Amino acid sequence: MKLLIIEDEQGLRETIKKYFTEDGNICEACNDLKSALEKIALYDYDCILLDIGLPDGEGFGVxxxxxxxxxxxxxxIISARNSVDDKTKGLNTGADDYLTKPFHLAELKARVLAVFRRKTLGAGSVLTYKEIEIDLNGRNVSINKTPVTFTKKEFDMLLYFIANKGKVVSKNAIAEHLWGDEMDMLDSFDFIYTHIKNLRKKLTDLTGRDFFSSVYGVGYKFF
Incomplete structure (x- = not known):
């Protein structure tokens, strides 16, 4: 997943970022409302971890x-505020969940996964798309009941395409989603072609169908 952590407490912000990064996620972070809005305007995130008490304004602005x-x-929302009014305002304004500080990182992770599954992929821990079955917790994939080994990037790319099935996804969006800020250091998008080629072959070999359609000059569509 790609996460944005909006938290002004440096120690907590760095702890959360380190925890999720070590688990294989792409994590970006900022400490104020202005920086948060700038990032959200430019990029899409699977989940935003939002502190509502920011130094330059209320996180509700996000x-x-x-x-x-x-x-x-x-x-x-991750906040020290535990009043019913704040929780109600956050949820009514569009937040998917509200977690009161202090919290255990394991609970935060469980909440993030639950929100992501519920909103994007369905409520269960197993995602099924045509012949493809994905165990989201174990990060395992089976095709026609046959286990298939994917690299981390291939797995994340498969999940990203399923979440955006039927949409034209640009190469830039794929790179930004899977590599985050690090994409600025990349010379070209050739690495995307290599990952998609490998993913495409594994899917085709076991299903007999091509799930990808190339959109010339733009990117790819997944069916």
Whole structure:
């Protein structure tokens, strides 16, 4: 997954980022409302971890921006505020969940996965798409009941394409989603072609069908 952590407490922000990065996720972070809105305007995230008490404004502004601009990023509020009014406002403004500080990182991870599955892929821990079955918790894939080994990037790419099935996805969007800020250091998109070629072959070998359609000059569509 690709996460944005909006938290002004440096220690907590770095701890959360390290925890999710070590688990194989792409994590970006910022410590104020202005930086958060700039990132959200440029990029899409699987889940935003949002502290509502920011030094330059209320984090509720992030929810307002997402709603006004038709963006569907999942949002999990993480806040020391535990009043019913704050929780109600957050959930009514568009947050998908609300977790009160202090919390255990394991619970935060469980909440993030639950929000992502519920909003993007369905409620269960197993995602089924045609002949493909994905165990989201174990990060295992079976095709026609046959286990298939994918690299981390291939797995993340498969999940990303299924979540965006039927849509034309640009090469830039794929790179930005899977590599985050690190994409700025890449010389070309040749690595995307290599990953898609490998993913495409594994899917085709076991299903007899090609799930990908290349859109010339733009990117790919997954059916």
């Amino acid at each position: 929810l307002d921006y997402l709603r006004q601009n038709g963006k569907s990023d999942c949002v999990l």
